Structure formats: structure tokens, C-alpha cells
Amino acid sequence: MAALRLSLVQIGKGTVGAELIEQVRDQRPAVLERLGVDLVYAGIAGRKSGVFDPGGIDLSRWKRTVEAGAGIDGAKILGQALGALSGMAILVDATAAEGMAGVYCDAFAAGLHVVTCNKKPLAGPLADYRRVREAARRKRRFWLYEVTVGAGLPVISTLRELLDSGDGLESVEGCFSGTLNFLCASLDGGGKFSEVLARARDLGYTEPDPREDLAGQDVLRKALILAREAGLPIEPGDARLEPFCPIDRRGDVAKFLAKTAAMDSGMKRLWQEAAARGIRLRYVASVDGACGAALKEVPADSALGRLSGPENIFVFKTRRYRERPLVVMGPGAGPAVTAAGAFGDILKVARAVAGTS
Numbered sequence: 354m355a356a357l358r359l360s361l362v363q364i365g366k367g368t369v370g371a372e373l374i375e376q377v378r379d380q381r382p383a384v385l386e387r388l389g390v391d392l393v394y395a396g397i398a399g400r401k402s403g404v405f406d407p408g409g410i411d412l413s414r415w416k417r418t419v420e421a422g423a424g425i426d427g428a429k430i431l432g433q434a435l436g437a438l439s440g441m442a443i444l445v446d447a448t449a450a451e452g453m454a455g456v457y458c459d460a461f462a463a464g465l466h467v468v469t470c471n472k473k474p475l476a477g478p479l480a481d482y483r484r485v486r487e488a489a490r491r492k493r494r495f496w497l498y499e500v501t502v503g504a505g506l507p508v509i510s511t512l513r514e515l516l517d518s519g520d521g522l523e524s525v526e527g528c529f530s531g532t533l534n535f536l537c538a539s540l541d542g543g544g545k546f547s548e549v550l551a552r553a554r555d556l557g558y559t560e561p562d563p564r565e566d567l568a569g570q571d572v573l574r575k576a577l578i579l580a581r582e583a584g585l586p587i588e589p590g591d592a593r594l595e596p597f598c599p600i601d602r603r604g605d606v607a608k609f610l611a612k613t614a615a616m617d618s619g620m621k622r623l624w625q626e627a628a629a630r631g632i633r634l635r636y637v638a639s640v641d642g643a644c645g646a647a648l649k650e651v652p653a654d655s656a657l658g659r660l661s662g663p664e665n666i667f668v669f670k671t672r673r674y675r676e677r678p679l680v681v682m683g684p685g686a687g688p689a690v691t692a693a694g695a696f697g698d699i700l701k702v703a704r705a706v707a708g709t710s
């Protein structure tokens with residue numbers, strides 16, 4: 354039987370995007386063998402360079418090929434892709450760009466599926482979210498975004514299956530940020546705030562602008578995504594959000610990072626006072642009819658207090674899981690696990706086009 358071809362057009366080739374391209378490159382023969390689907394990159398773009406080749410980009414030298422396309426940006430590649438590709442293609446959004454809701458609607462209208470790592474189109478104004486969902490439904494296309502909550506952990510799919518099988522969500526509570534948990538656990542161990550933040554960036558855990566993590570904005574987006582998945586019509590402005598720490602929004606990322614050493618002593622004092630009382634500090638989020646997030650005191654021997662590194666925990670209380678909640682826990686940040694989660698979404702589409710499960 355002839356192989357089915359599934360084209361991928363990816364906007365964003367940074368920490369997560371580059372890892373995803375390499376995972377797909379390495380697994381392509383195995384996917385072809387198992388599913389009979391050939392995953393072919395037809396487009397890759399960043400802000401300032403890109404390439405579109407419906408015949409398939411040679412992934413052994415993709416970085417050089419993209420660099421050679423200097424001046425061709427994501428918008429141009431998308432324009433070409435939407436004109437040339439249809440049902441057997443996926444738009445992959447591995448950016449943290451604003452304004453992608455309209456791009457997704459255009460992709461669905463052109464017959465593409467959409468896999469996204471980008472939380473912003475899911476957690477902006479409710480009207481945008483509903484517009485994208487309706488555009489996907491109208492064309493019967495997949496809109497998959499597992500990695501937007503918990504990176505590679507099965508958080509969205511768990512919630513979806515609970516709801517689709519008739520369960521009712523009462524609450525989700527936990528630590529939804531791998532970056533903030535890495536900071537909390539490193540500060541428990543006596544680390545300096547400025548140094549552990551720089552380390553979290555080096556490890557690829559933080560948002561492109563780490564102030565989005567520190568402001569709680571990234572956690573709020575995850576809470577909104579879960580709330581909306583459960584059918585709650587919540588706007589970003591409805592949430593109760595306290596930042597992880599005070600932050601200066603003026604200037605660019607480099608300027609902010611250069612000033613973080615001034616926060617070391619204040620953060621150290623906060624953590625020392627907590628340790629002296631035998632408790633831990635964790636950034637805890639909740640979804641329970643409303644959304645909220647704040648730095649909270651938790652017992653050191655609780656599940657939240659014992660979290661280490663970039664771990665996340667999601668405690669689902671539902672009608673069926675009320676007495677003993679359903680818990681999803683594990684690393685919730687990092688390029689390898691995040692890219693693997695997006696690859697999982699691509700494979701869901703591949704299995705559907707191949708007619709297998």
C-alpha cells in the first residue's frame with residue numbers, strides 16, 4: 354500500500370521547535386513503517402528567515418536551509434503553505450507569538466490541522482478562543498494543544514477523556530509551572546534567585562520572556578486553558594492572580610535579567626523564614642469555577658512540598674474522583690518533553706489520516 358503523506362508547516366524553530374524537528378526527523382522511518390504515514394516538513398520559519406518546499410525539506414541540513422531563506426518570515430511561509438497544502442497537512446505553532454488566533458482560523462479554512470505549543474491563542478479573549486474552536490469544528494479539523502499545559506504530561510487528554518465519558522470537573526489544583534517549581538525547589542536548597550533563574554533559562558524551562566513566568570501569567574494561561582476545556586466561560590481579567598515575585602516590566606529581557614541579583618536577598622529571606630517554620634513555598638494554581646494562582650505555604654511533607662526540579666502536579670477532583678483525586682505528576686518543562694508532547698499530537702493526526710487508532 355502506498356504511504357500517505359502528511360505535510361508539516363512549522364512556525365517557530367527555537368528551543369522547542371528545533372527539538373521537535375529533530376525528533377520527527379529521527380522517528381520518520383519508524384512512523385512510516387508503523388502507520389504508513391510519511392511525515393514531511395514542507396515549511397519551517399522563524400521571525401526573520403524561513404523556507405517552503407512542498408517537495409519536502411531535507412532535515413539533515415534544515416538549519417542551513419532556513420538560514421539561506423533570510424528575509425522570508427513566518428507570515429510569508431504561511432501564505433505559501435495555505436495556498437499550496439490542504440487536508441493532509443498540519444500547521445505547527447512553536448512560537449509564543451500574539452495574534453495567532455486569526456492564523457489558525459485561516460489554516461482551518463484552508464483545510465489544515467493545527468498543533469500548538471503556544472498558549473496565547475487559547476488563553477486570550479474568550480471570543481477569539483471560540484472563533485478558533487468553531488473554525489476547527491466547521492472544517493472537522495484537529496486543534497491539538499496538549500503541551501500548553503504540563504508540557505509532555507497527559508493533562509489535557511486526561512481532562513478531555515474524563516469529560517467525554519460523562520464525568521464532571523469540580524476542581525484542578527496544583528503546581529502548573531515547571532519553571533516556577535524549579536525556582537522554588539532550588540531556593541529550598543539554598544540557591545540564589547538570580548542564578549537559579551539563569552539556570553532555568555539555560556535549561557530551556559522558561560518562557561522566551563521569563564517575566565511571563567514570574568508574573569504568574571504563564572500559569573494563569575494554563576489555568577484558563579483547563580477551565581475553558583471544561584466549558585467554563587472565563588476571561589483572563591476574571592482570574593485572581595498574585596505574581597511569584599515583584600517584577601519590573603520596563604525594558605527588554607536582557608535588561609531585566611541584569612537586575613535580578615538585586616532580588617536575591619529578599620527571596621532568600623522569604624525562603625529562610627519558611628524553612629524555619631518547617632514549611633515550603635510553592636506557586637499554587639486552582640481552577641474551580643474561577644481561576645487563581647499565588648505563592649502559598651504548603652507542608653514540607655505534602656505532595657506539593659515534595660515536588661522537585663521542574664515537576665508539575667495536577668490534582669483533579671471530579672464527580673467520580675472526589676474521595677481519591679486523580680493525580681497527574683511529572684516534569685512539566687524542558688525542550689525534550691515538550692517537543693515529545695507536540696509530536697504526540699502530530700501522531701494523533703497521523704493515526705486519524707491513516708485510519709488506525
Ligand SMILES: NC(=O)c1ccc[n+]([C@@H]2O[C@H](COP(=O)([O-])OP(=O)(O)OC[C@H]3O[C@@H](n4cnc5c(N)ncnc54)[C@H](OP(=O)(O)O)[C@@H]3O)[C@@H](O)[C@H]2O)c1
Nearest residue numbers: 365366367368369399400427448449450470471561686687
Ligand atoms: N520550554 C518549555 O518547556 C515549554 C513548555 C510548554 C510550552 N512551551 C511553549 O513553546 C513555545 C516555544 O517556546 P520556546 O522555548 O521554543 O521559545 P523560543 O526558543 O524563544 O523560540 C520561539 C520561536 O518562535 C519564533 N517566532 C516568534 N514570533 C514569531 C512570529 N511572529 N513569526 C514567526 N516566528 C516567530 C522565533 O523566531 P526566531 O527564530 O526568528 O527568533 C523562534 O524560532 C512557547 O509558546 C512556549 O510557551 C514551552
